[in-house]
Amino acid sequence: MKHNIDFIFGIRAVIEAIAAGKEIDKILVRKDLSGELSNELFQLLKERSDIVVQRVPMERINRITQKNHQGVVAFLSPVPYHNLDNLVPDLFEQGKNPLIVVLDGITDVRNFGAIARTCECAGVDAIVIPERNSVSVNADAVKTSAGALLHIPVARVKNLNGAVRFLKDSGFSVVGATEKSSDNYTTFDYTTPVAIIMGAEDTGISIENLRQCDYLASIPMAGKVNSLNVSVAAGILIYEVVRQRLNAAGI
Numbered sequence: 001m002k003h004n005i006d007f008i009f010g011i012r013a014v015i016e017a018i019a020a021g022k023e024i025d026k027i028l029v030r031k032d033l034s035g036e037l038s039n040e041l042f043q044l045l046k047e048r049s050d051i052v053v054q055r056v057p058m059e060r061i062n063r064i065t066q067k068n069h070q071g072v073v074a075f076l077s078p079v080p081y082h083n084l085d086n087l088v089p090d091l092f093e094q095g096k097n098p099l100i101v102v103l104d105g106i107t108d109v110r111n112f113g114a115i116a117r118t119c120e121c122a123g124v125d126a127i128v129i130p131e132r133n134s135v136s137v138n139a140d141a142v143k144t145s146a147g148a149l150l151h152i153p154v155a156r157v158k159n160l161n162g163a164v165r166f167l168k169d170s171g172f173s174v175v176g177a178t179e180k181s182s183d184n185y186t187t188f189d190y191t192t193p194v195a196i197i198m199g200a201e202d203t204g205i206s207i208e209n210l211r212q213c214d215y216l217a218s219i220p221m222a223g224k225v226n227s228l229n230v231s232v233a234a235g236i237l238i239y240e241v242v243r244q245r246l247n248a249a250g251i
Contacts, residue, residue, distance in 0.1 A: 007064070106200055124152065174212055
């Protein structure tokens with residue numbers, strides 16, 4: 001049984017959606033769910049490790065819908081997620097000089113949408129997000145991005161630190177945006193393949209990902225407020241890449 005666009009509910013309906021290959025963002029399952037039909041669902045989910053499953057109290061699901069959900073709600077993604085292992089080689093095979101934006105712990109859908117909109121306008125090749133403790137591509141994110149998320153590849157990974165290592169091994173320079181650095185963001189060379197990591201406004205980039213960075217870049221602050229909104233900071237760094245690459249091309 002379906003609802004309006006964003007999610008479906010009921011064990012059988014979710015099973016059928018998975019079997020039909022629907023793009024599923026995440027599934028909420030009642031903590032104590034059991035029974036023959038639920039076992040069928042769990043068996044199917046074992047074969048689909050790419051689907052995020054969260055065990056939650058019944059109250060959480062009831063807040064989403066009061067209909068006969070049977071303890072299961074699946075949120076649908078408006079777009080397919082890309083596999084980073086396949087995406088990166090494809091970019092190089094297309095002859096691109098890739099620019100990828102990695103979002104570490106960004107949970108605000110408005111920031112995500114704004115960053116995605118800037119990425120699409122600036123020609124960023126892909127956005128990378130983690131499966132957990134992160135925003136995802138849902139209808140609100142697409143709307144906030146002014147539709148940009150329908151046009152830019154988004155790769156969702158189980159292990160963000162492993163994804164950053166993979167980008168480094170693939171020839172990317174990894175630049176972390178952080179106020180902890182004394183190096184101005186304009187001093188780096190962005191004319192080669194680059195991955196820019198943006199962290200959450202409250203916690204910043206995680207320690208393990210900071211350690212992976214080749215460069216740590218800061219944006220000078222001259223006012224009394226000592227930080228920028230993450231979507232604004234992302235825009236500044238992304239367009240510095242664009243500026244340098246246009247200059248290098250003599251444009």
